[in-house]
Amino acid sequence: MALNEHQGSESGPDPEELEVLECEVKEMAEKILEYRATLPDQLKNTFASILAAQKPDFLNVRILGLSELRIRGCWIMNAVVLRSD
Incomplete structure (x- = not known):
């Protein structure tokens, strides 16, 4: 991410830079949603595996x-x- 070279000017941020930043934010949001959807199942499977490995064999x-x-x-x-x- 590049900083706007005209930070002190009143012209505002560059529209192309804003578009790039918006795209990056959308990609991050999609990754977060994916992690939120898959992480609980991954944790459940990991925990179940740990418990199964510790279960005594009778x-x-x-x-x-x-x-x-x-x-x-x-x-x-x-x-x-x-x-x-």
Whole structure:
């Protein structure tokens, strides 16, 4: 974007420059509308993927009466345990 060279004059802004600026503003407005339309779905999908990656896998699970359980490097004491083999 170029600044108007006649800033101090009373002739006003150049009509061609105004047309260029109006075009740029319209393009920015279209991008904003597009982002507003697509961003919520993108965030929802990302959040769902994060939750799915953290969901424990309980396939082939059996209940054990252990007093200790190690989950991701942390020991849990005195718990009825679901354990996957």
